[in-house]
Amino acid sequence: xxLALVELLAALCLALALVRRATPPxxxxxxxxxxLLLGLGLWSAGYIGVxxxxxxxxxxxxxxxxxxxxxxxxxxxxxxxxxxxxxGEAPRALRLAFAACLAVALTAITEHVxxxxxxxxxxxxxxxxxxxxxxxxxxDVTPMFSPALAEAQFRTHPDYPLLLPGLVAQGFALAGGxxxxxxxxxSVLFAALCVALLLALLRELRGPRAALVAACxxxxxxxxxxxxxxxxxxxxxxxxxxxxTGCLLLAARDPAMASRWLLIGGLFxxxxxxxxxxxxxxxxxLTLSLVxxxxxxxxxxxxxxxxxxxxxxxxxxxxxxxxxxxxxPPNDLAQVPPxxxxxxxxxxxxxxxxxxxxxxxxxxxxxxxxHLLGAAALLVxxxxxxxxxxxxxxxxxxAAVALIFAADxxxxxxTPHELxxxxxxxxxxxxxxxxxxxxxxxxxxxARGLEPPLEAVGLARPxxxxxxxxxxx
Amino acid sequence: xxxxxxxWRRARDPAATLWAxxxxxxxxxxxWFHFGVEKPATLLAAHRERIDARYAAVRPLLPGAGRVxxxxxxxxxxxxxxxxxxxxxxxxAPLVLVADDGTARLVLANAxxxxxxxxxxxxxxLEILERGEAVALLARRRGR
Numbered sequence: 001x002x003l004a005l006v007e008l009l010a011a012l013c014l015a016l017a018l019v020r021r022a023t024p025p026x027x028x029x030x031x032x033x034x035x036l037l038l039g040l041g042l043w044s045a046g047y048i049g050v051x052x053x054x055x056x057x058x059x060x061x062x063x064x065x066x067x068x069x070x071x072x073x074x075x076x077x078x079x080x081x082x083x084x085x086x087x088g089e090a091p092r093a094l095r096l097a098f099a100a101c102l103a104v105a106l107t108a109i110t111e112h113v114x115x116x117x118x119x120x121x122x123x124x125x126x127x128x129x130x131x132x133x134x135x136x137x138x139x140d141v142t143p144m145f146s147p148a149l150a151e152a153q154f155r156t157h158p159d160y161p162l163l164l165p166g167l168v169a170q171g172f173a174l175a176g177g178x179x180x181x182x183x184x185x186x187s188v189l190f191a192a193l194c195v196a197l198l199l200a201l202l203r204e205l206r207g208p209r210a211a212l213v214a215a216c217x218x219x220x221x222x223x224x225x226x227x228x229x230x231x232x233x234x235x236x237x238x239x240x241x242x243x244x245t246g247c248l249l250l251a252a253r254d255p256a257m258a259s260r261w262l263l264i265g266g267l268f269x270x271x272x273x274x275x276x277x278x279x280x281x282x283x284x285x286l287t288l289s290l291v292x293x294x295x296x297x298x299x300x301x302x303x304x305x306x307x308x309x310x311x312x313x314x315x316x317x318x319x320x321x322x323x324x325x326x327x328x329p330p331n332d333l334a335q336v337p338p339x340x341x342x343x344x345x346x347x348x349x350x351x352x353x354x355x356x357x358x359x360x361x362x363x364x365x366x367x368x369x370x371h372l373l374g375a376a377a378l379l380v381x382x383x384x385x386x387x388x389x390x391x392x393x394x395x396x397x398x399a400a401v402a403l404i405f406a407a408d409x410x411x412x413x414x415t416p417h418e419l420x421x422x423x424x425x426x427x428x429x430x431x432x433x434x435x436x437x438x439x440x441x442x443x444x445x446x447a448r449g450l451e452p453p454l455e456a457v458g459l460a461r462p463x464x465x466x467x468x469x470x471x472x473x
Numbered sequence: 474x475x476x477x478x479x480x481w482r483r484a485r486d487p488a489a490t491l492w493a494x495x496x497x498x499x500x501x502x503x504x505w506f507h508f509g510v511e512k513p514a515t516l517l518a519a520h521r522e523r524i525d526a527r528y529a530a531v532r533p534l535l536p537g538a539g540r541v542x543x544x545x546x547x548x549x550x551x552x553x554x555x556x557x558x559x560x561x562x563x564x565x566a567p568l569v570l571v572a573d574d575g576t577a578r579l580v581l582a583n584a585x586x587x588x589x590x591x592x593x594x595x596x597x598x599l600e601i602l603e604r605g606e607a608v609a610l611l612a613r614r615r616g617r
Contacts, residue, residue, distance in 0.1 A: 097496070100500070101496065101500060104500045104504060105503070107507075108504070108506075108508075111513075112507060112511075114519075114520045115516055115520060117523060118523060118524050118563075124524065124563045125559040125563060128563065129563040132563065132566040133566040133567040136537075136566055138537075138538065143538065143569050146569050148540075148569060148571045149562070152543070152558060152570065152571060152572050153549050153554075153555050155555055180523075213492070216496050217495075217499075220495075220496045220497075220503065221499060222499055222502045371499060374492060374495045
């Protein structure tokens with residue numbers, strides 16, 4: 001228990017020291033949310049590294065010592081950044097609406113967590129099951145990746161990355177036993193971090209009105225509640241994708257701090273790749289969009305800044321590659337012969353089935369909550385009126401989300417399993433990018449100049465979400 | 474300070490009104506599902522239902538790690554078979570449960586019903602170490 005606590009504190013210290021290098025003093029929500037999320041990721045990644053190495057407490061203590069030393073070094077001689085400008089206050093009506101949305105979400109999530117003490121099927125089958133394995137097994141964890149499991153039932157997915165099981169196993173160690181509250185509370189914590197991060201990022205990038213409207217939209221997205229109670233990896237992945245996307249946008253806004261933001265963003269993107277296999281597509285999409293749309297980055301230093309992104313992602317990617325090459329059995333998608341995969345991609349019936357299922361989610365994104373339809377209508381109307389210029393500085397984020405969806409659609413087309421069954425996961429796939437989508441939609445450069453504290457918060461381009469016009473009138 | 478509703482009426486922005494309607498719809502959908510479709514009266518009973526309870530009787534007799542044979546009365550590839558198999562893995566981790574090929578010393582019989590378990594137990598090469606309503610731990614008889 002003590003070792004797990006020391007590892008947690010060391011990871012949190014390192015995360016806070018890293019994030020504090022880029023954020024101005026006196027700002028609390030943004031560095032707090034970013035460093036808590038990063039700290040949790042580092043805590044688990046260090047633990048998984050130790051377990052895969054078959055090493056004992058010695059290596060875990062050494063990693064904690066290195067993290068603490070790095071935190072101390074990063075905190076030494078920190079230059080003074082300009083204090084955060086006051087972003088003003090949101091209208092009372094919006095604050096009340098946010099409080100109401102928060103109350104509804106908290107009540108519903110409490111109900112659902114109590115109703116599902118083991119989480120939903122995917123939660124206990126894929127994630128808590130592996131966490132129990134890590135917690136209960138001795139030094140040798142290799143039976144956990146036995147191909148016999150996948151041969152008996154492919155849904156066991158012994159090839160899935162281990163960041164969430166590692167976190168839950170560390171939680172068990174901290175709690176001194178396998179309390180069902182550990183995975184449940186961690187899952188709710190990730191949902192809370194999604195909301196807090198969206199709020200903090202938009203407050204920093206756009207202002208308090210946009211932040212509250214987007215947070216209300218996330219809180220009233222019905223799929224958030226069952227996913228958070230399910231103890232699946234989709235909500236944690238959504239939080240890491242949101243954080244990485246936010247760091248990309250912060251780097252574009254603030255060229256002087258771009259290297260630091262991209263280093264932190266790379267860390268988040270690398271950790272996202274170690275949450276789920278879909279996270280690998282998220283990392284690739286974010287990296288490609290950074291290469292294709294280096295908006296806001298200084299042209300001379302672009303390569304240096306991009307290398308900061310890769311440097312940040314390197315530790316988690318190294319862990320992922322080691323895990324995939326040395327421990328994990330092949331993924332079921334990788335077992336599809338290239339010819340069969342191509343045939344499936346160009347099978348018009350399959351294409352139509354996937355396209356129709358995606359179109360249906362516009363209305364059925366958790367049954368008649370029309371947020372996705374609203375977001376799609378907003379985007380289409382902006383693109384029709386203003387073309388690609390409508391995207392402005394959010395192009396990298398929008399492109400990353402589009403690439404992630406494209407990768408998901410490709411995986412669905414190629415899947416060796418029954419397509420209709422696989423399409424049931426669409427809500428979860430959409431949610432993985434939903435907080436990041438709300439972030440960049442709220443930054444669209446339509447209706448510029450509507451929010452007064454733009455210059456005060458130092459945004460390079462005055463941008464405002466079109467849906468906030470009323471707040472100013 | 475203007476009252477919130479008065480401020481809202483002054484705004485009269487169709488896009489904002491539409492967005493607000495979506496948020497209200499989402500909140501209503503959440504309330505309808507979690508307190509309408511899912512009856513609050515069933516909450517405590519659902520909370521008490523734990524996967525581990527099904528395997529509580531056989532767990533103390535199982536080894537701490539290793540491979541154990543697995544038998545089920547329905548195919549593992551189907552929905553019901555997959556659910557039972559993955560539940561057993563979750564509850565009995567870190568055991569690796571492998572479809573019984575006649576070599577494992579210990580075998581977990583996991584059935585969808587008491588009748589299904591009876592059918593599994595009708596095999597002559599296994600003796601019962603412990604049994605619950607639809608779950609049993611079996612040992613392979615020596616010399617076979």
